[in-house]
């Protein structure tokens with residue numbers, strides 16, 4: 001059977017194997033941590049760029065409605081409120097899409113708010129339906 005010498009050799013082999021496995025695992029776990037760190041740093045850098053872009057955009061369009069603060073000053077709309085007359089349609093859409101008054105919740109004065117009319121397919125600026133290509 002096994003001589004003492006063989007048993008010692010086998011034990012040394014097993015110990016060496018265990019050390020090898022431990023080293024590989026330790027090395028891998030260390031490099032995984034480094035990868036995660038790098039990924040986190042990359043993500044943080046991307047976030048910083050995004051935040052910076054958004055801060056920049058807020059400077060020129062505080063309420064992010066698509067109209068610049070400058071345009072809103074000219075129109076008389078609230079640069080800090082996307083929907084100045086609270087009729088359910090953004091200032092930008094009233095100007096560029098529906099041609100309705102961004103400062104009048106009921107542009108055509110028929111008793112129905114612009115947002116209510118647009119939602120149901122009616123023109124907020126007069127009688128009749130909206131043109132199909134608008135909504």
Ligand SMILES: [Ca+2]
Pocket residue numbers: 061062063064065066067068069072079
């Ligand atoms: Ca705006």
Ligand SMILES: [Ca+2]
Pocket residue numbers: 083084085086087088089090091094102
């Ligand atoms: Ca509005």
Ligand SMILES: [Ca+2]
Pocket residue numbers: 106107108109110111112113114117124
């Ligand atoms: Ca109306």
